[in-house]
Amino acid sequence: xxxxxxxxxxxxxxxxxxxxxxxxxxxxxxxxxxxxxxxxxxxxxxxxxxxxxxxxxxxxxxxxxxxxxxxxxxxxxxxxxxxxxxxxxxxxxxxxxxxxxxxxxxxxxxxxxxxxxxxxxxxxxxxxxxxxxxxxxxxxxxxxxxxxxxxxxxxxxxxxxxxxxxxxxxxxxxxxxxxxxxxxxxxxxxxxxxxxxxxxxxxxxxxxxxxxxxxxxxxxxxxxxxxxxxxxxxxxxxxxxxxxxxxxxxxxxxxxxxxxx
Amino acid sequence: xxxxxxxxxxxxxxxxxxxxxxxxxxxxxxxxxxxxxxxxxxxxxxxxxxxxxxxxxxxxxxxxxxxxxxxxxxxxxxxxxxxxxxxxxxxxxxxxxxxxxxxxxxxxxxxxxxxxxxxxxxxxxxxxxxxxxxxxxxxxxxxxxxxxxxxxxxxxxxxxxxxxxxxxxxxxxxxxxxxxxxxxxxxxxxxxxxxxxxxxxxxxxxxxxxxxxxxxxxxxxxxxxxxxxxxxxxxxxxxxxxxxxxxxxxxxxxxxxxxxxxxxxxxxxxxxxxxxxxxxxxxxxxxxxxxxxxxxxxxxxxxxxxxxxxxxxxxxxxxxxxxxxxxxxxxxxxxxxxxxxxxxxxxxxxxxxxxxxxxxxxxxxxxxxxxxxxxxxxxxxxxxxxxxxx
Numbered sequence: 001x002x003x004x005x006x007x008x009x010x011x012x013x014x015x016x017x018x019x020x021x022x023x024x025x026x027x028x029x030x031x032x033x034x035x036x037x038x039x040x041x042x043x044x045x046x047x048x049x050x051x052x053x054x055x056x057x058x059x060x061x062x063x064x065x066x067x068x069x070x071x072x073x074x075x076x077x078x079x080x081x082x083x084x085x086x087x088x089x090x091x092x093x094x095x096x097x098x099x100x101x102x103x104x105x106x107x108x109x110x111x112x113x114x115x116x117x118x119x120x121x122x123x124x125x126x127x128x129x130x131x132x133x134x135x136x137x138x139x140x141x142x143x144x145x146x147x148x149x150x151x152x153x154x155x156x157x158x159x160x161x162x163x164x165x166x167x168x169x170x171x172x173x174x175x176x177x178x179x180x181x182x183x184x185x186x187x188x189x190x191x192x193x194x195x196x197x198x199x200x201x202x203x204x205x206x207x208x209x210x211x212x213x214x215x216x217x218x219x220x221x222x223x224x225x226x227x228x229x230x231x232x233x234x235x236x237x238x239x240x241x242x243x244x245x246x247x248x249x250x251x252x253x254x255x256x257x258x259x260x261x
Numbered sequence: 262x263x264x265x266x267x268x269x270x271x272x273x274x275x276x277x278x279x280x281x282x283x284x285x286x287x288x289x290x291x292x293x294x295x296x297x298x299x300x301x302x303x304x305x306x307x308x309x310x311x312x313x314x315x316x317x318x319x320x321x322x323x324x325x326x327x328x329x330x331x332x333x334x335x336x337x338x339x340x341x342x343x344x345x346x347x348x349x350x351x352x353x354x355x356x357x358x359x360x361x362x363x364x365x366x367x368x369x370x371x372x373x374x375x376x377x378x379x380x381x382x383x384x385x386x387x388x389x390x391x392x393x394x395x396x397x398x399x400x401x402x403x404x405x406x407x408x409x410x411x412x413x414x415x416x417x418x419x420x421x422x423x424x425x426x427x428x429x430x431x432x433x434x435x436x437x438x439x440x441x442x443x444x445x446x447x448x449x450x451x452x453x454x455x456x457x458x459x460x461x462x463x464x465x466x467x468x469x470x471x472x473x474x475x476x477x478x479x480x481x482x483x484x485x486x487x488x489x490x491x492x493x494x495x496x497x498x499x500x501x502x503x504x505x506x507x508x509x510x511x512x513x514x515x516x517x518x519x520x521x522x523x524x525x526x527x528x529x530x531x532x533x534x535x536x537x538x539x540x541x542x543x544x545x546x547x548x549x550x551x552x553x554x555x556x557x558x559x560x561x562x563x564x565x566x567x568x569x570x571x572x573x574x575x576x577x578x579x580x581x582x583x584x585x586x587x588x589x590x591x592x593x594x595x596x597x598x599x600x601x602x603x604x605x606x607x608x609x610x611x612x613x614x615x616x617x618x619x620x621x622x623x624x625x626x627x628x629x630x631x632x633x634x635x636x637x638x639x640x641x642x643x644x645x646x647x648x649x650x651x
Contacts, residue, residue: 187281190312190325193274 309379
């Protein structure tokens, strides 16, 4: 089983600063880490390999310093890493990023499952995972909380929904984006940390993976950030008060209005 | 801020890994183990998974070959959070050193890889009820019988006793030869005639098991003898030269943990309308604690580096200095940490009372502070005698 895990290096802060003029994320002077959701993706890939064999290849698109995220991923159990890096990739939106990543994956080839975190903690779009699957023309399932291997050709997963979960089967190759409920990432051991420091990381540039220059970087990014705002908080449900009998009556009435009972 | 001790990149990885395990795995359970006095097997498994048992063991036996410094860094970092649970690892090193020092290739290959993997923990058996500081007063005997030795007697206060699989045990093979009549053997849990006595109830390090070992016509093959007959005391002394920095690291870790607690508390605790950290009385206590800890660390690391350099044959003086200074600092610092916490420090609501109880043992085992001073003075005078002859 060959598994490719796509990760992103993000600023290590929970409240990301945004430049009010450009609408872009401020990254200067902030420590970089692996996107927290991607840690679950790496762990899940490693667990599948531990069960059925094969290898876990971790990839990221980013500047040269993104190499440290790949080394961290290696210390968490991945076998190989590729850094997709070229000046011309800079300024990519989710469309250009999906295109670049999918081109790199085609170049690497021979994969059964691609795993991504459900979204990145900086941009929070959740678009790149599904975008990559579309460009590779393979099935994908987002928000996966459990993976079960059915055979060497297919998989059954649980997708978290607001009102429960869906049970979905997919043939290989397939792309999954995972949520944090899926596992509890391991603490890297000393041996794997030492391995990760010495491991060779190959750099894939634009010429190597053979991309269309019009579809990468700023040129390939049609997205224009007009405005950034905090979405309004969602209601957390309705509250009924009073004595037990009144509450019961009010509750049943409301549920029947909604057509639930 | 930590002073720069020129740790290599790999040594820094050791520290980081130990810190993560200490904070994520040990910290949530330290009160539990202190109260229940159970052996912390679930945490031992975490140490094993993170490869923390392997730092000081040479690479050819499955370790990382980072020497005494590698052991010191792990123990110090773990003990910042808990000085008792970590002892499962530190006392395993003590039990493994005789094999590292005196084992033949076959013995090393048989026992060390499992210890490096944390599959088996080890223990060291020298002390007896009547032979503490004076190890030569031991009465446990190992009588040769063809290809076998038959052991009789008892060891007491054995850390990891009963929970360890591998034991390095000292016994008299020749009564008439005194100090040169002691030999060292490897015993395995399950050897016929080898059993465990009572488990001690202690002031501190409650998560660590301390038991009596009993030998009743325990017959073991001569392949279990470490080194040659009569080399036991030398093996024990060389072991202590290597392991005392481990006790020093435990003391230093506990002291550092107590200082962290004390500074954090002093900044938050308000009396007379201001944080107590603003009072000079508290500031001077903190300043002394921090300075002594840093001095202790510098001495310990220098001793560990000296041992690892392999340039000198014996490092008894330096090991004893590190152990003496670090353990006495740990006692002083933890007492002052409780003092800064006031009445709260005396309760189990805060970890400093436990740190104070745990710190005390470091001035006692592997030689009391007084024995360390004997060792230092003896070697110091010897050095001057040698110099004056030149």
